[in-house]
Amino acid sequence: ELKVEQNPLFLSMQEGKNYTIYCNYSTTSDRLYWYRQDPGKSLESLFVLLSNGAVKQEGRLMASLDTKARLSTLHITAAVHDLSATYFCAVDKMNNNAGNMLTFGGGTRLMVKP
Amino acid sequence: DADVTQTPRNRITKTGKRIMLECSQTKGHDRMYWYRQDPGLGLRLIYYSFDVKDINKGEISDGYSVSRQAQAKFSLSLESAIPNQTALYFCATSDLWRGEQFFGPGTRLTVL
Numbered sequence: 131e132l133k134v135e136q137n138p139l140f141l142s143m144q145e146g147k148n149y150t151i152y153c154n155y156s157t158t159s160d161r162l163y164w165y166r167q168d169p170g171k172s173l174e175s176l177f178v179l180l181s182n183g184a185v186k187q188e189g190r191l192m193a194s195l196d197t198k199a200r201l202s203t204l205h206i207t208a209a210v211h212d213l214s215a216t217y218f219c220a221v222d223k224m225n226n227n228a229g230n231m232l233t234f235g236g237g238t239r240l241m242v243k244p
Numbered sequence: 245d246a247d248v249t250q251t252p253r254n255r256i257t258k259t260g261k262r263i264m265l266e267c268s269q270t271k272g273h274d275r276m277y278w279y280r281q282d283p284g285l286g287l288r289l290i291y292y293s294f295d296v297k298d299i300n301k302g303e304i305s306d307g308y309s310v311s312r313q314a315q316a317k318f319s320l321s322l323e324s325a326i327p328n329q330t331a332l333y334f335c336a337t338s339d340l341w342r343g344e345q346f347f348g349p350g351t352r353l354t355v356l
Binding site: 139160163165166171172173174175178180216220222230231232233235236237 | 290338
């Protein structure tokens, strides 16, 4: 059974600081996704990582994937208040183009304080 | 217009009632999914469908059923609602190549 664990579960940080959210998973997969969820809202796709060594950046967020270590990181650079949200990683259990099934981590709730 | 829509957005019902949640999409995707979100538990897959004739159970399908009426429509039913089905329900679709899933706005369901 695929398990996906994120840590930390809750992160309170000051504006301007850097931090990393970790996503570990238990079985082989080359496809990992990061989503953002604002309170009471839907999930918004942030990054799609489809191979070992993939690195994607958007603004102050950078995601990477190490399939050998079964680890993805979401790095936050010089945090701003607008980044406050819950971040989820999700791993594709099926790992092929015939279909995909995502197993989600429990989420990391990020609060950025002035 | 939103690509993935869900109706209703909020619903309060009583134990034992039958409830249907509906999902429509204009993205042209074959794959559709229903998830449930509970606080602190992330999202859990209830059912998924890779095309109109394909329906599969997810990790928590007990107490739920689905219907894929067309490529664009995927409905979730609770035959006899119970209080522990109180949750936020999301529909999603995905594309063929990247597997990226696109989520609807969610339905907040409360079972009293």
